[in-house]
Amino acid sequence: MRAVLVKEFGPIGSHQVEEVPDPEIGPGEVLIENHAIGLNFPDALMLQGKYQKKPDRPFVPGRDLSGVVRAVGANVTRCKPGDRVVAQVFKGAFGELVPAPQERCFVMPEDMPFEEAAGMITVFNTAWVAVEMRGRVQAGDTVMITGAAGGVGLAAVQRCKARGATVLAAVSSPEKGELARQNGADHVIDTNADDLDGLKRHLQAQVEAATGVAEGRACNVVIDTVGADLFEAGLRVLAFGGSLVIVGFSGGSIPAAKANYLLYNNLGVMGAPLDIQFEHMYPEMERGVNDMFRLWTEGKARANINARFPLEDFAQAFDMITGRKVMGKVVLTV
Ligand SMILES: NC(=O)c1ccc[n+]([C@@H]2O[C@H](COP(=O)([O-])OP(=O)(O)OC[C@H]3O[C@@H](n4cnc5c(N)ncnc54)[C@H](OP(=O)(O)O)[C@@H]3O)[C@@H](O)[C@H]2O)c1
Incomplete structure (x- = not known):
C-alpha cells in the first residue's frame, strides 16, 4: 500500500x-x-x-x-x-x-x-474532554475559548453552544472571528497585543464590554488551546471560582501559573489530555x-x-x- x-x-x-x-x-x-x-x-x-x-x-x-x-x-x-x-x-x-x-x-x-x-x-473528542469531563460547562456559563477558529477550538465552540453556554471566541483575525460566529460564538475577542500586559488589558476590556462584568472577570471556564501569553491573560478573565482548562500549546511555549494568583482569586487550572x-x-x-x-x-x-x-x-x-x-x-x- x-x-x-x-x-x-x-x-x-x-x-x-x-x-x-x-x-x-x-x-x-x-x-x-x-x-x-x-x-x-x-x-x-x-x-x-x-x-x-x-x-x-x-x-x-x-x-x-x-x-x-x-x-x-x-x-x-x-x-x-x-x-x-x-x-x-x-x-x-x-x-x-x-x-x-x-x-x-x-x-x-x-x-x-x-x-x-x-x-x-479527535477535535470533538478533545472538546468533549475539555468542555464536559474537565471543564464541566453548564447551561448559563460564560466560556472563553482560545484558538477558537482552529480544529479543537471550533469543536469546543459548538459543544459549548449545544450545552447552552455563552461563548467568547478568542482569535487573531476578523475572518477567524466570523467563522467562530458562524459556529455559534456570541462574542469575538481579538488576541493581538504587543506584550503580555497589553494582552491582559486588551482581553479584560473586551470581555467587560461583551459581558458587562467589571474588569472582564466573567468567565466560569476558559478553554485554552494556545498556551503562551494567552494562558496568563486567560486567567485574568476568570470569574470567582472559575477554571482554566489546558488543551494545548499551539502558540509554541508552555506557560506556568503563579500559585499565589490561583489561591487569592479562588481559581482552578486543570489539564484535559485526550488519549x-x-x-x-x-x-x-x-x-x-x-x-x-x-x-x-x-x-x-x-x-x-x-x-x-x-x-x-x-x-x-x-x-x-x-x-x-x-x-x-x-x-x-x-
Ligand atoms: N489535549 C489533547 O489531548 C489535545 C488533543 C488535540 C489537540 N491538542 C492541542 O490543541 C491545540 C490545537 O490543536 P488543533 O488541531 O485544533 O490546531 P489548529 O487547528 O491548527 O488550531 C490551532 C490554533 O492555534 C492558534 N495559534 C496560535 N499561535 C499559533 C502558531 N504559532 N501556529 C499555529 N497556530 C497558532 C491559531 O489561532 P489564532 O490564529 O486565532 O491564534 C490556530 O487556529 C494544539 O496545541 C494541539 O497540540 C491537544
Whole structure:
C-alpha cells in the first residue's frame, strides 16, 4: 500500500509517500480501507519528533481516519467487514490501509460523509474532554475559548453552544472571528497585543464590554488551546471560582501559573489530555463519540472542512496548520 513513512524525525517536507507492506492485524484489531484523513496540530508535532510520545522508526503517522472495514481479527465484536467506521489511532492513519484496535473504531451514522467523520473525531473528542469531563460547562456559563477558529477550538465552540453556554471566541483575525460566529460564538475577542500586559488589558476590556462584568472577570471556564501569553491573560478573565482548562500549546511555549494568583482569586487550572482518557475512562469516551454523532445528525455540529488535499500533498496540507492559516479542518483524501 501507499503511505506517508517517517524513517527518521525531521521537517514535514523531509517525509514522503512510499510503497510499504500492507499492515497485518491481530486479535481485537480491525483493518480499514482508508477514505479520508483528518489532520491535527499534534500530527505536525509527531512528524517532526516534537510530540511527547515518539514511536519507533520507521512508522506510518496519523491519528484520524474514516473508511470501510476490510477485515477483522479474532474476538472483534464492535464492527464487521463492510461497516463504515471512523477511527482515532495513535499512528498509522496516513496509509491506504490502517490497522486499529477495535476500541478505537466507531461505526458511523449511515449518511455521515467520510470527510466529516475524519475531520471531527479527535477535535470533538478533545472538546468533549475539555468542555464536559474537565471543564464541566453548564447551561448559563460564560466560556472563553482560545484558538477558537482552529480544529479543537471550533469543536469546543459548538459543544459549548449545544450545552447552552455563552461563548467568547478568542482569535487573531476578523475572518477567524466570523467563522467562530458562524459556529455559534456570541462574542469575538481579538488576541493581538504587543506584550503580555497589553494582552491582559486588551482581553479584560473586551470581555467587560461583551459581558458587562467589571474588569472582564466573567468567565466560569476558559478553554485554552494556545498556551503562551494567552494562558496568563486567560486567567485574568476568570470569574470567582472559575477554571482554566489546558488543551494545548499551539502558540509554541508552555506557560506556568503563579500559585499565589490561583489561591487569592479562588481559581482552578486543570489539564484535559485526550488519549489517556481511553485507558482510564473508556465508557465516558464512547459516550462522547455517540454524542458527537448525535450533534452531527441534529445539525448542531460539523467539521468545518477548509481544505482538501490528496494524500501525496500532505506536506502542503500541513503548511496550512503550521503557518496558522487553517480555519476549521484540513483533510486528506485517499
Ligand atoms: N489535549 C489533547 O489531548 C489535545 C488533543 C488535540 C489537540 N491538542 C492541542 O490543541 C491545540 C490545537 O490543536 P488543533 O488541531 O485544533 O490546531 P489548529 O487547528 O491548527 O488550531 C490551532 C490554533 O492555534 C492558534 N495559534 C496560535 N499561535 C499559533 C502558531 N504559532 N501556529 C499555529 N497556530 C497558532 C491559531 O489561532 P489564532 O490564529 O486565532 O491564534 C490556530 O487556529 C494544539 O496545541 C494541539 O497540540 C491537544
